[in-house]
């Protein structure tokens with residue numbers, strides 16, 4: 001097996017998704033190739049990090065509260081831009097969710113490494129969502145309802 005082929009199979013190997021014969025060829029290449037061996041180790045480390053990152057469900061009404069918060073800040077400006085406003089708002093919410101999810105995952109990675117329970121509690125408290133106002137459930141329907149609502153003034 002050549003490096004080009006071995007490199008394409010590293011992820012599948014880590015996921016144990018190779019056929020037995022492919023696996024055998026791959027392993028024999030790895031034993032004799034330092035470069036591919038290093039990439040394999042890096043890939044394994046990344047897989048382990050993601051596997052150890054704990055998953056959290058968003059609390060009840062989370063998406064709705066994010067939307068309400070975004071609209072509260074941007075609403076006046078966006079309302080004058082319909083229908084582009086709907087797309088912009090959806091994009092902002094998607095971005096906010098990605099940023100928050102990434103933050104939660106990396107925060108947990110850091111905390112898991114330190115095993116710092118007090119710190120963990122402090123961080124969770126900082127990220128507490130009680131600061132958002134109450135709003136509908138974070139279902140797609142809830143998001144849609146929030147998007148379609150003409151306004152939520154304070």
Ligand SMILES: [Zn+2]
Nearest residue numbers: 003006033036
């Ligand atoms: Zn190689």
